[in-house]
Every structure is written in C-alpha cells, then in structure tokens.
Amino acid sequence: MERITRADDRVHRPAGPWTPTVHRLLAHLHEQGFVAAPEPIEHGDTLETVSFVPGVAGEYPWTEDVASEAALVTSARLLRQFHDAAATYPLDASRDCWSQAERTPVETIVHGDFAPYNCVYDGIQAVGLIDFDTAHPGPRVWDVASAVYRFAPFTTGAVEGMTAPALEDRLARAAEFCRAYDLDARSRSVLAETMTASLVAMVTTMETEAAAGNPKFVSDLAHGHADLYRADVAYLEQHADAIAAAVA
Template sequence: MERITRADDRVHRPAGPWTPTVHRLLEHAHGQGFVGVPEPISLGDTLETVSFVPGTAGDYPWNQDIASEAALVTTARMLRHYHDAAQDYPRSDADVWSQAERAPVETIVHGDFAPYNCVYDGIAAVGIIDFDTAHPGPRVWDVASAVYRFAPFTTGLVEGGSASLEHRLGRAAEFCRAYGLDARSRSVLVETMVSSLVALVTTIETEAAAGDPKFVSDLRHGHVELYRADVAFIEEHADAIAAAVA
C-alpha cells in the first residue's frame, strides 16, 4: 500500500480511479482564484503528485490557535469560498468520483471536511487538502461535517469534547453564520450530520470486511462505536442543535 510522502514543496499520494477528476477539480478551483487547495503536478499509474499547502494541519490535539473562535470563523469562510469556486465546475461524462452523487447538487463537496483536512497559519484557515472523497452534492453535506467536527458534537476525547453543550451550540451557530448557510440547509443540518455519520459507519464496516487495512484499523480502534455513540448524542440534543443554528 502506497503512503503519503513529502519532498520539499511536493506531496506524493496514492492515486485512484477518481484522481484525474479530482485534478480537474483542483485546476478549476485555482482558475477561479481559490488557491488554498493543492495544485496538480503529475499523475502516474499508482501515485499522484500535488503541491504542498504550507501551514499546520488541524490534527488532534488542537493547539490554542486552531481551537480559537477566529480559526472557526476563518474555516467557515474558507469552506464557503471553496464551494463558490467549485459550484460551476464543468462536469462531464468522463468524471469519476469515489462517492455517489447526492441531491440536491449545488457544488462539488469535499466529502471529508474536518480539522485534519484543513491547513492553518496561526488562527487563519488557509487551505484544504485531501480531496479523494470529493463528489457532487449539497453544500450542507460539508457544513454538517464541519459543525460535527468543530463544535464538536462528539462523545470522544478530542479537543472541545468535554465542553458544555451551550459552548458547542454557540460554535455550531457561529460556523453557520460565518459560512452564510441558507435557511433550508440549516433546517436539515441535524439530519445531515446523522446521515453522514451513518454513511461513515457503513463505509468502515464494508471496507473492513473487504480487507482494506485502513478500515480494518479503524474498526479495531473503535471508530464505529464512537460514531454510533455520537449519533445517539446528536439525536438526544437534536432540538437544541436545530434551534441554535436556525
């Protein structure tokens, strides 16, 4: 299994059937003036090479800058700018995505928008990486993922996971405000969070059963149990979350 490696200002990553389409997406984003994504450099049979996006990834545990309200706001604005740049991507029959299209199609969503796929310069979000799960879909699919991860609405031991519900609700509302999420999308945010987590559990279990080592590891390390517990937590507080982001 190929690994992700970096050499100076270039990153070498495993390529899949969807990688040529992702390269066209990244080129389109750059053409629209959104330069906070990797720039495609080359594509081989098993590896792709893209530019390195300088900064600090939002891996756990977060540092003080990435946990800040300013980082939350700049992340939301960055996601909005990416969605705006990708909304007129010229789709074609040649496109291959790793995920199924989701209706209503409003843009090309990232598909795994989370702190670890965002890049920061201090408190400012400056980039988005790892577009393997990009696919046509509604903006709220990425926003729901972001709200789940950044509020955060998790029972796990991650940054902010022990914060009060009131604090998490405030961060969820602030993310939606900074993004400029429309009323219809806000009305389905909670159910979209749940749907995305259920889809993630299904993917882990299916791919682990097929022998994919990454998902076998995820299953072994209790990710499925965590996501199911998070679904229960979100459903328990669904009314409060919906009211906060309305």
C-alpha cells in the first residue's frame, strides 16, 4: 500500500518511473500560473517530495460544503484551468514516461483521476488539485467524464455518510459541471460512453494488476470494487440517453 507522509509544508510520496515526467508537468503548470497544483521539490528512485496544498480534500463522507453546488462549480472551473495550462506542456516522447497509455485525440495532459478526493477545498471553493500519478496525454472529456461520474455521483453503491441522490438530481449536477467547465458540444455528445469506457478501463487495470500480485488491487477486488464498477457501467448504459439529453 502507498505510504504518504507530511512534514510541515512538504509531502513525501512513493515514486514511480513516471515521477520525473510528472515533476516536469507540475513545474510547467506553475510556470503557466496554475498554482493550485503541488510544486515539485525533489524525487529519487523510491520517493518524491512535493509541496503541501493547504485545505481539506473532498474525502467521503462529503461535508456539506463539498457536497454543495458551489463546490461542484468551482471544481469544474479548476479542472478547466488545469487543462488549459497543461495543454501547452511540451510533449517529448524521448523522455516522457506516463503511468497510463496515451489516449486520442490528445488535447491536453489529463489528470487521470479527477474526483472530489483529489481536490482540495477551502469551504465551498476548490483551491487545489493533488495526486498526479495517473496524468497522461489525452482528450479533455476523459477527465470531465471521470469527474461527472464522481461528482454527480453516478455510482450505484452506498457511499459512506451519503444518501444516494435521485436520477434527476444526478443529471442536474452532471449538466452543471459541464456548463461550469464550458465543455464543447462534441465532447458532451460522447460523455456518457466515455464514463463507461473509463470504468471498463479501471476494472481491466484492477484485474491485471491483481493477477500480477499488486496488493492494493488484490485488496480492491476482495472488497468488491470491480463488481461495483460493473454495476455502475450497467446503470450508465441504462440511462445513457437521459445523460446525453441532460448535458447536451
């Protein structure tokens, strides 16, 4: 399991082969004026150090602030600001190493796991974005789809401390996120299918890593995470037309 520690204004995290590339991305974001991401400090073969982003992460159960419409809107705007800054990252195939495969069309560097638990809040305001290990080149809608799935939320499972919202409320939150992000029409038209594709990819990764003996993913499978994501895929497919109409 990952072990993340904090010492004053620094965070120490396990490093991977992709960490040098992620640090170049973080440096680029700050050069572009996107200061909501951690600043890269140093990295080695097994450990990286980045700056601490002050605030409260949107972990479950959500606080009233994190569950608010204002938090959803500011999170969507934060994602747009990140994408705009990351779009100018100078890709270099000879040195870049990402933990995820590139997805086409490449429009920016996507975060890869944009969700409330990777956003940092000051009350109802999203002020930070953390954990860039899954960043990789790809289309903006890949992140927006992941975000809408998490923020609506469209999960069929019980979320600790939360009452499952009605479908109408989920659709309204999905539409509001897309409006706040200012997602283009083409991306809106494929949002529902991109959500299902991202969940299928997540299950595939989980099962592949578990088969290879990765203890985190072995634990995830044992706790039924893959079964939940499959149920969510079925739910999204059942309501795909309603989702498409809501976000159009």
